[in-house]
Amino acid sequence: xxxxxxxxxxxxxxxxxxxxxxxxxxxxxxxxxxxxxxxxxxxxxxxxxxxxxxxxxxxxxxxxxxxxxxxxxxxxxxxxxxxxxxxxxxxxxxxxxxxxxxxxxxxxxxxxxxxxxxxxxxxxxxxxxxxxxxxxxxxxxxxxxxxxxxxxxxxxxxxxxxxxxxxxxxxxxxxxxxxxxxxxxxxxxxxxxxxxxxxxxxxxxxxxxxxxxxxxxxxxxxxxxxxxxxxxxxxxxxxxxxxxxxxxxxxxxxxxxxxxxxxxxxxxxxxxxxxxxxxxxxxxxxxxxxxxxxxxxxxxxxxxxxxxxxxxxxxxxxxxxxxxxxxxxxxxxxxxxxxxxxxxxxxxxxxxxxxxxxxxxxxxxxxxxxxxxxxxxxxxxxxxxxxxxxxxxxxxxxxxxxxxxxxxxxxxxxxxxxxxxxxxxxxxxxxxxxxxxxxxxxxxxxxxxxxxxxxxxxxxxxxxxxxxxxxxxxxxxxxxxxxxxxxxxxxxxxxxxxxxxxxxxxxxxxxxxxxxxxxxxxxxxxxxxxxxxxxxxxxxxxxxxxxxxxxxxxxxxxxxxxxxxxxxxxxxxxxxxxxxxxxxxxxxxxxxxxxxxxxxxxxxxxxxxxxxxxxxxxxxxxxxxxxxxxxxxxxxxxxxxxxxxxxxxx
Numbered sequence: 231x232x233x234x235x236x237x238x239x240x241x242x243x244x245x246x247x248x249x250x251x252x253x254x255x256x257x258x259x260x261x262x263x264x265x266x267x268x269x270x271x272x273x274x275x276x277x278x279x280x281x282x283x284x285x286x287x288x289x290x291x292x293x294x295x296x297x298x299x300x301x302x303x304x305x306x307x308x309x310x311x312x313x314x315x316x317x318x319x320x321x322x323x324x325x326x327x328x329x330x331x332x333x334x335x336x337x338x339x340x341x342x343x344x345x346x347x348x349x350x351x352x353x354x355x356x357x358x359x360x361x362x363x364x365x366x367x368x369x370x371x372x373x374x375x376x377x378x379x380x381x382x383x384x385x386x387x388x389x390x391x392x393x394x395x396x397x398x399x400x401x402x403x404x405x406x407x408x409x410x411x412x413x414x415x416x417x418x419x420x421x422x423x424x425x426x427x428x429x430x431x432x433x434x435x436x437x438x439x440x441x442x443x444x445x446x447x448x449x450x451x452x453x454x455x456x457x458x459x460x461x462x463x464x465x466x467x468x469x470x471x472x473x474x475x476x477x478x479x480x481x482x483x484x485x486x487x488x489x490x491x492x493x494x495x496x497x498x499x500x501x502x503x504x505x506x507x508x509x510x511x512x513x514x515x516x517x518x519x520x521x522x523x524x525x526x527x528x529x530x531x532x533x534x535x536x537x538x539x540x541x542x543x544x545x546x547x548x549x550x551x552x553x554x555x556x557x558x559x560x561x562x563x564x565x566x567x568x569x570x571x572x573x574x575x576x577x578x579x580x581x582x583x584x585x586x587x588x589x590x591x592x593x594x595x596x597x598x599x600x601x602x603x604x605x606x607x608x609x610x611x612x613x614x615x616x617x618x619x620x621x622x623x624x625x626x627x628x629x630x631x632x633x634x635x636x637x638x639x640x641x642x643x644x645x646x647x648x649x650x651x652x653x654x655x656x657x658x659x660x661x662x663x664x665x666x667x668x669x670x671x672x673x674x675x676x677x678x679x680x681x682x683x684x685x686x687x688x689x690x691x692x693x694x695x696x697x698x699x700x701x702x703x704x705x706x707x708x709x710x711x712x713x714x715x716x717x718x719x720x721x722x723x724x725x726x727x728x729x730x731x732x733x734x735x736x737x738x739x740x741x742x743x744x745x746x747x748x749x750x751x752x753x754x755x756x757x758x759x760x761x762x763x764x765x766x767x768x769x770x771x772x773x774x775x776x777x778x779x780x781x782x783x784x785x786x787x788x789x790x791x792x793x794x795x796x797x798x799x800x801x802x803x804x805x806x807x808x809x810x811x812x813x814x815x816x817x818x819x820x821x822x823x824x825x826x827x828x829x830x831x832x833x834x835x836x837x838x839x840x841x842x843x844x845x846x847x848x849x850x851x852x853x854x855x856x857x858x859x860x861x862x863x864x865x866x867x868x869x870x871x872x873x874x875x876x877x878x879x880x
Contacts, residue, residue, distance in 0.1 A: 239553035239589050242604060244572075244597075245277045246583035247559055277584055277597060279318040283310070287576035289331050289563045296567060296594060298339040301576055302329035309354075311339050314596035323358065331563075333374045333381075335401075343381055345372045351381070351399065365397050373436040377444055378460055380407065384433035384448055392416055394433045396448055410458055414450045435478050442484025445501075449475025455489060457501075469504045471497075477535075479521035481546075488533055490518025496535045498546070510549045514539045520564040527571075527591045534573075536564045541573070543590070557583050570594040620656040623648040630659045692721065694730040697737055701730065 232243040283303030290301040298320075299312040307328045313320040320339075327348040335341040344352045349368055353361045365383055373382040383397040394414035398407040414431025435449045445466070446458040453471035455478065458464065477490030486507070489497050494512035499505075512518060516537040524532040524543065531546040541555040541564060559579035566573055571590035575583040586593060586600055593600040627633045627642070627649065635642050642649040651659075660667060694701050704720060720726055729735045738744060739751070 234555075236553050239587065240604075241553060241555055242586045242588075242600075244584045244586050244600065245281055245581065246557060246585075247579045247581045277317065277600075278312050278314075280310070281312065281319075281584070282581045283308070284580065286578045286580075287562065287582050288329055290565045290574055290576040290582070291332065291334050292565050292567050292574065293334055293339060294337040296596070299565075299574065300332070300334065300339055300342065301582065302332060302344070303576065304328055309344075314594070317596065323354070325352065325359075330369065331372050333372050335374060343372065343374065345369045345383065351383070363399075367395070369397070370432060371435045373438055373446070375438060375444070375446070375460055376440065380460075382410070382436055382438075382446070384412075384436050386432035387430055388414070388417060394431055394450065396433055396436065408463070410446075410448070410463070412448050412450060412456055413452075413454065415452045434474065434476055437478035437480055437487070439480040439484040441482050442480070445480075445484070447478050447480070447487060449478050449489065451475075453491075455487070455499075467501070469499060474517075476517040477519060477521045479523060481523055482525075488521045488523070488535075490521050490535060492517040494518060494537055496521070496533070498533075498549075508549050510535070510544060512537050512540065512542060519561065522564065522566050524566060524590065526589065532590075534564065534566065536561055538562070541575075541585075543587075553587065553589075555585050559583075567594045572597070618653050619643075619650040620653050621645070621648050622651050622656070627651075630656075630663045632659055696733055696735070697730050700737065 234241050234243070278299070283301075283305075285303070285305040287301050287303035290299065292299055297314050299314060300309060301312075302309045306324055307326070308322055308324045309329070309332075310322050311320045312318065325344070325346065327346040327350065330345045330347050332342055332344040335343055340356045342354045344354060346352060347368075348364075349366075350362055350364045352359050365385065367385045367387045369383040369385050371384045373384075374380075375382060379400060379402045381399045381401060383399070385395050385397060387394070389395050389409065389411065391411065393411040396410040396412060398409055399405070400407050412433045414433060417427055417430045431451045433448050433450055437447045439445045439447075444460060446460055448456050448458070450456070451474045453473050453475060455469050455471075455475060456465055457467040459466050471489075471491070473491035473493050473495065475489055476492050477488075479488050481487065485501060487499050487501065489499065491497075494515050494517065496510040496512065496518060497506040498508055498510075500507055512535060514537055516539060518535055518537055520534070520536040522534040523546070524534055526532060532543050532552060533546050534541065534543050536542070538560040539556065541557075541561065543552045543554065544550060545552060555573070557575065557577060559577045561575050561577050563576040564573065565575075570592055571587040572594050573585045573587070575585075577583060586604065588601075588604050592598070593604075622630070622632075624633065627636070632642070632651070636649070641655055642651060664670070692701055692705065701721065708718070721730075739748075745751075
């Protein structure tokens, strides 16, 4: 249930549409199928089965015994009757024309009178439409007088004498009686006896003080309210106004009456005075459609006023606002379950609405389970008092550039060691202070997603008695293949079980065989710890990935080598007698930096050569000894070789 709290009064939306525009049927079915796995949708509350119409609902009433709810709607024009003890739809019945309004004549649904839009009156029983008749002009409202068993229909237009009419149909005699003639103004544009022109006057609504003196009241289009005594069939009083009257309702005591106008103004009149006690503006400028006198659980007197946008409840004595409800769709009619806090609506849109106000009264007996749900939700609401505020400390305000507002504006509300700032104001200030906040947030979420995926990877971990490094290496290879299984391959084969349990099979990393098979592994002679280079060669990496190479820790019988074969790389000036160690480039660079002076002719870092071109001089053959061979000349040549390969000089 959706909960809204205005002041100290909470309003719970038990049923109703989530959007103002209804979804197409095919899209609604697809969305319903997609919500089967949604926990929030599965925990929803469906108060009444099929509490909806295909297009819109027009009017809704609750029976006196509280067991039946009748509502009319379209399309096609039909009526629905719900049986509340079963929380289900009892039956649906179609009609030939759209229903304007209706009244329940009995304490349940078995007898009802319906005013249709085609100027017809239909009498319905539990078996169907019992009888139908027509009235001379279009009706605007329907009132039932139980004492005289008369159905009163305020209508539009003028009679033969130029007055407005309220048709009287006596249900006991089964015929029309003389109408009540109401002053709705004159229409000089047409001849007498006709209905009138476009702007002809009308009797818009009616009300009866059924619980007290049984006085009748009729509101007109000229802004007047006429009171009639049904016993003498005469007018007893009239109060005037300037705005068209669209809604009326008597106080249960019969001493006051509430009137609603076409401009959204509600006035309270004492029957003993023509001056209103006070007036209340609905605030939307739309005609008032419904007025209901309510009594709360604490015996406070309230008045419900509704236009097509808002339902407001306010105090009857001073007009102080109590609470309000604003559905997403337009309202056509409102019904109150007496003695409870349940309000039902007929509205535009597919789903009908139902609201529960615990301060107005408890849930009806047919849905008493809502009281427990409301109590649970009330505890949750108390913990979310500051959902729309952000708590900021003084350093946070300085980073946002809002510290100058401290003590000068109510935008910062001090609390403990910081301040509460409205969420919208905080977001705007944060965006101004850091325009790239969106990009940072996006990068942060991407990083969190990547870290989450990394954390979700299955990493193997198996502890053994001996040769733990070998086990870790095997698991690492499996992880590179994205298939980690601590019981697969060598680890899961019983034939190699002693390799990880028996100490006779411990791999000695200090042995000569291990060093030959694992040349990249360096062993500290003092501690015996193994240190692998940080960067492995591509060949070693491919070997680990493929797993085709044999393990580096496997011992293979090899011939013991007496001499250590070492290969060093020397430069072209190696013949000078200097000896270079096979060191890294970083060490060489540091040595070059430390040497502040270089000797003449010494080359540091790179090789260089220079020469001066000279003419070729003819040399006598006598200068060169004949016995000198080519090999001897190569040895006696003192020129520096341009090649750095030592083997070429041998």
